[in-house]
Amino acid sequence: MGNIAHPTGRPRSTSAAEPPNPARKIPCPEAPVTAAPPAARLLLGIGLAVSAVFLFAAGDTLTKVLTERHPVERIAAVRYGVGLLILLIFVAPRAGRLLWTVKRPVLVGIRALILTLATLVIGYTLRLLPVGETIAIMYLAPFAVMALAVPLLGETVTRTGWVLAALGFAGVLLIVRPGSALNPAGVGLALLLAASNTVFHLMTRVLTRTETPLALLFWVNAIGASFFLVAALPTLDAPLPDLTDALMMAALGAIFTLGHFLFGMAYREAPTSLIAPVNYLHFVWATLMGWSLFGHIPDTVTLAGMGLILVSGSAIAVMAHVMSRPPR
Numbered sequence: 001m002g003n004i005a006h007p008t009g010r011p012r013s014t015s016a017a018e019p020p021n022p023a024r025k026i027p028c029p030e031a032p033v034t035a036a037p038p039a040a041r042l043l044l045g046i047g048l049a050v051s052a053v054f055l056f057a058a059g060d061t062l063t064k065v066l067t068e069r070h071p072v073e074r075i076a077a078v079r080y081g082v083g084l085l086i087l088l089i090f091v092a093p094r095a096g097r098l099l100w101t102v103k104r105p106v107l108v109g110i111r112a113l114i115l116t117l118a119t120l121v122i123g124y125t126l127r128l129l130p131v132g133e134t135i136a137i138m139y140l141a142p143f144a145v146m147a148l149a150v151p152l153l154g155e156t157v158t159r160t161g162w163v164l165a166a167l168g169f170a171g172v173l174l175i176v177r178p179g180s181a182l183n184p185a186g187v188g189l190a191l192l193l194a195a196s197n198t199v200f201h202l203m204t205r206v207l208t209r210t211e212t213p214l215a216l217l218f219w220v221n222a223i224g225a226s227f228f229l230v231a232a233l234p235t236l237d238a239p240l241p242d243l244t245d246a247l248m249m250a251a252l253g254a255i256f257t258l259g260h261f262l263f264g265m266a267y268r269e270a271p272t273s274l275i276a277p278v279n280y281l282h283f284v285w286a287t288l289m290g291w292s293l294f295g296h297i298p299d300t301v302t303l304a305g306m307g308l309i310l311v312s313g314s315a316i317a318v319m320a321h322v323m324s325r326p327p328r
Contacts, residue, residue, distance in 0.1 A: 045270025048262045049278040055259035057285030059252055060135060061293060064126040066248060071235035072123030073228055075249055080116075080224035082253025087218055100218050103210045111203040111216070112223040118196040119224065120231075121189055128186030130296045132287030136175055136306045137190035139283060141197035142313060143168045148202060160319065164312040171308030174301055181299075217260055277314040284310065 066075045092099050102108045125134050143165040149155040157165075176187045207216065241249065266275055283306060290296045298306065 041269040042274060045266045045268070045275060046278060048266035048269065049275045050281060052259045052262035052266060053278055053281045054285050055255050055262070057131075057135070057282055057289055059255040059259065060122070060126070060286055061131050061289040062248060062252055062255070063123060064131050064290075065293065066245065066252075067123050067127045069245065070241055070249075071232065071238050072120060072127075073232040074235050074238070074241075075252065076116075076119050076123060077225065077228035077232040078246075078249035079119075079252040079256065080221050080228055082250050083257040084218075084221040084225045086254065086257045087214075087221060091214065095214055098212060099214055100222075102215050102219065104207065107203065107207055108211060108216065108219050109223060111200060111207060112220045113227070114196055114200045114203070115220050116224045116227045118193055118200065119228075121193045121196065125186055125189040125193060128183040129190060130287075130294065130298070131290040132283055132296070132298055132306070133175055133182060133302065134186075134190050134193075135283035135286040136302075136309055137172055137187070138193050138197060139280065139309050139313065140169065140172045140191070140194040141201060142279075142316075144194065144198040145201045145205075146316070148198065149205065152202060153205060158319070161316055164316045164319075168309050168312040168316075171305040171312065174305030174308065177301065180302060213264060221257075277317040279317075280310045280313045 063075065087099065122134065122138075129137075146155075146157055146161065146165055150157055176182065176191070204216070263275075287298060287306065
């Protein structure tokens with residue numbers, strides 16, 4: 001699962017679907033920007049975000065490859081276990097107790113469990129649907145977050161924002177329309193994935209007011225590894241992966257952890273409202289990778305739906321960036 005579930009963020013805007021950053025600073029790449037960065041840093045931030053999104057799409061595609069041969073629970077156990085080891089080996093010596101210290105452990109745990117269950121859902125979804133369509137449906141979540149943030153978090157959305165959100169939702173309807181040849185069970189799982197991501201991002205907006213991005217990432221990996229180590233026990237009778245597949249499973253942990261790290265670096269160089277449109281490259285990369293590896297090309301109507309999601313989501317993020325700039 002990619003960056004739509006990432007735990008980093010910047011100050012909350014009125015219409016972008018990205019979570020905010022905590023005010024508290026720690027000595028790590030996720031520290032917030034304290035001054036307006038020059039153009040070179042903005043470009044660096046965008047470049048880092050593009051790289052992160054590419055890694056997330058690669059991770060999703062690799063997950064689909066592996067789920068065709070191995071139990072989802074085993075793949076996820078290795079992924080989260082490797083991610084946890086990376087944090088403990090390379091980040092813990094520098095961050096110390098800040099890596100796992102949180103102020104609201106119950107909510108942090110619930111959030112991590114939601115993402116863990118979403119990982120399980122996307123694994124089974126990718127068995128049934130192409131990568132590009134899965135990720136595109138998943139991007140219903142930012143529009144749902146924007147809508148629910150009004151009554152739940154007291155945020156405001158402009159009339160233009162509502163129109164763009166409706167266009168994004170229409171794009172999802174084009175993808176999942178009757179006669180689209182998509183597996184109905186896969187579509188149902190993808191919609192469940194979008195719902196879980198909506199709850200995840202709403203909780204992220206609340207928790208990043210008091211918690212650090214690193215601590216949120218740590219507990220996602222710790223709870224994910226613990227959950228899937230238990231969930232994978234019934235799969236012990238399944239054939240063991242060969243060396244190549246075992247390395248691919250381990251690579252998933254490195255890919256997603258590095259992706260989150262690069263996003264943290266990106267948010268040091270550029271504001272969320274400028275980085276947010278880059279997120280929608282996720283399903284562009286995923287579609288291209290699905291075509292190159294599996295030979296799947298979405299039909300014209302599905303591509304039109306993806307285009308609506310891409311344009312409307314990016315427009316919302318750009319609009320948020322313009323509104324967040326101080327008046328001259």
